[in-house]
Amino acid sequence: MRYYNFSKLLFSVFFLFVLVFQAQAQKSATITGKIAKPVSDSALVELYTLPASYSGKSYTAALNNSGEFKITVPLEEGMVAELVHGPESMILFLQPRNNLDVRVNADDFLTTIKYKGNGANENNYLVEFEKKFEEEExxxxxxxxxxxxxxxxxxxxxxxxxxxxxxxxxxxxxxxxxxxxxxxxxxxxxxxxxxxxxxxxxxxxxxxxxxxxxxxxxxxxxxxxxxxxxxxxxxxxxxxxxxxxxxxxxxxxxxxxxxxxxxxxxxxxxxxxxxxxxxxxxxxxxxxxxxxxxxxxxxxxxxxxxxxxxxxxxxxxxxxxxxxxxQKVGMGSQAPDFKLVSAKGDSVTLKSLKGKLVYLGFWRPLCGICQVDQQAYKYFVEQLAEKGITFVQVTVGEELANWKKSLEQKKYPGVQLFSPDLDDQVVKAYEVKNFPSYFLIAPDGKLIKTNARRPGYASGANDIAALVDQYRASHTK
Structure with a gap:
């Protein structure tokens, strides 16, 4: 009697294992294959799980000595994937319970790839469709x-x-x-x-x-x-x-x-x-x-x-x-305040410029495009003289003494401010990742434009003038 119960228990466990295995198989696809003339030691399947997000999940398998591999990917519905090996790739359409076998030469995926197994019809269609309609001019x-x-x-x-x-x-x-x-x-x-x-x-x-x-x-x-x-x-x-x-x-x-x-x-x-x-x-x-x-x-x-x-x-x-x-720094959000040393030796804050339309720029001394903007800066300011803009430039990462000496020589118009390095709070607050960067700030401190035209851009002054006119027209009661 005990032997019978034990056998029954073993059968139940085995049956449960089979059910779990089948359930997992129904929510996955397996790609096996062989790559001739491989150029790397692995194959990769990129599963595009969320359309429009341009993001996916990667599954990689090593090739054995014969160029063979096996990759199982989880999925609950049909979706697009990509088989990648070295510089070559091929779009796949994978569905739950697919057991797809791939044979391909790494020299040319499109002309050599062949599919067999569950899922082969769909993916062979993709190959034939591409050859006929996407490769023919x-x-x-x-x-x-x-x-x-x-x-x-x-x-x-x-x-x-x-x-x-x-x-x-x-x-x-x-x-x-x-x-x-x-x-x-x-x-x-x-x-x-x-x-x-x-x-x-x-x-x-x-x-x-x-x-x-x-x-x-x-x-x-x-x-x-x-x-x-x-x-x-x-x-x-x-x-x-x-x-x-x-x-x-x-x-x-x-x-x-x-x-x-x-x-x-x-x-x-x-x-x-x-x-x-x-x-x-x-x-x-x-x-x-x-x-x-x-x-x-x-x-x-x-x-x-x-x-x-x-x-x-x-x-x-x-x-x-x-x-x-x-969400931190964008058009319509409040521009972060700052407190920086000016060329005159005093401190300037954004709050102290409240009520003024501010064109705020960040540049670095060793930046090539920044040099172009610096050369165009005086003329840029002159072109916008009638627009009532306060020009504020922040130099980032220069020696303080060299910065002051340079300003004495070049005599830039507007308010010139100093920021010691890329770790300075103002650089992080404005999320400046590229130099130069320019912002147009409204009198109430809100950002009108987070990627404003550069002084060195051919029609930069005209674009800024149009933006200012548009802002004022929309805020005139």
Whole structure:
């Protein structure tokens, strides 16, 4: 009887182990392979876990003496990955329970790579699609097709889309593809078409110097676009289109000051028009960009709303890290106060300049671009003489005696201040990482611009003058 119970216990433990193993297999993918003529001792799989964040997780395995490797990655849904070895790489589409075998020559991934096993159909499709549509110039916008006139360019895009749709349909008949991958592949076709058409005018102007005259109905196709195709979130073409689409819409919005309200306008559009993962993805991206470029009040408001709206906690963690990284010094935030020694020997604080429009610069004596700015500085100040700006320059990292001697010789206009080194509090407070750096500060001490034009920039004075005029116009009651 005891023997029977013990056997029963062993069977239960074994059965439980099998269930756990199966559960783990259902939430992972395994890539095994062999690399001929390897150029390094390892292979790497980069798993792009969070679309629009441009971040992922890396999984590395050593090659054995025969060039073989095995990598298992955790995942609960289909997603894009990248197989990397030396300078070569190949995009993968991995799904739970994939057991993909890869054979490739390190000299040329695209022409030699071959897949077998569970997941092979999807990844062989990616290889064949790239060879046919991305390696052939006849299917590319650049270098030649972008120069076509509107009617011919649209015809080119529509013929390419037709050929791509036919290719996917025929491939799926001979090699079954998962529903998730078919959605991914369809998104690649539809949103590449839409994005190339949307960016045609800008791209043609940039590479050919000639902006096309578009018909009044050119952008009508956007009204028919489905912004929420199933399974599109993982596709880069989808992200590229959404970014350009909402930028286009925001720049055409005339309900407010586009320069000031650009990110909030896009955020509201995304919030109202997208659904599910795509909504989280694009709201997160807009907040990240707003924070990165220093729109602090707008970022604060969007971040507060995002915390109530977001469905995927991974996006909340991502935005939280971006928000914390960029929120300290940005447009609309209070400029950090400072107390520094001036060329006259007294102390100057930002608080003492309250009520004045301040152009604040940081430069270093051994900085090449700083030298260019110093040479242009006097003329720069003269050009802006009628704008009522107080010019304040902080020299960082020079010997105090040498600094004073240099100022006596060069006689720079404005207020000249001294900061001993890069560890000084004022350098850290303004998060100065590159020299020179310039800031435009409002009379109330708030930052108007965190990356103001340099004195040595060709149209720097004109740009600063326009910024000052715009600020004063918006603050005149």
């Amino acid at each position: 006849d299917y590319q916008v650049l270098p030649d097709n972008v120069h076509k006139r509107e009617a011919d360019f649209v015809k080119f895009l529509e013929e390419r889309r037709r050929d791509q749709r036919d290719f996917l349909e025929k491939y799926a008949k001979k090699a079954p593809l998962s529903e998730a991958f078919q959605n991914y592949a369809k998104a690649q076709i539809e949103y590449s078409y839409a994005n190339d058409r949307l960016t045609y005018s800008e791209l043609r102007l940039r590479v050919g110097g000639l902006e096309p005259k578009l018909s009044a109905s050119y952008y009508d196709y956007l009204k028919k676009m489905d912004l929420n195709l199933p399974g599109a979130t993982r596709n880069q073409a989808y992200l590229d289109f959404l970014v350009n689409y909402f930028q286009y819409r925001a720049l055409g919005d005339r309900r407010g000051n586009v320069e000031k309200d650009y990110y909030p306008i896009m955020y509201k559009m995304v919030k109202d028009e997208l659904k599910g993962p795509a909504r989280d993805m694009m709201m997160a991206r807009i907040i990240s960009q707003s924070a990165r470029f220093g729109y602090v009040p707008d970022t604060d408001a969007m971040y507060a709303d995002f915390q109530k709206q977001v469905e995927n906690p991974q996006y909340l963690s991502y935005v939280k890290s971006q928000y914390g990284q960029y």
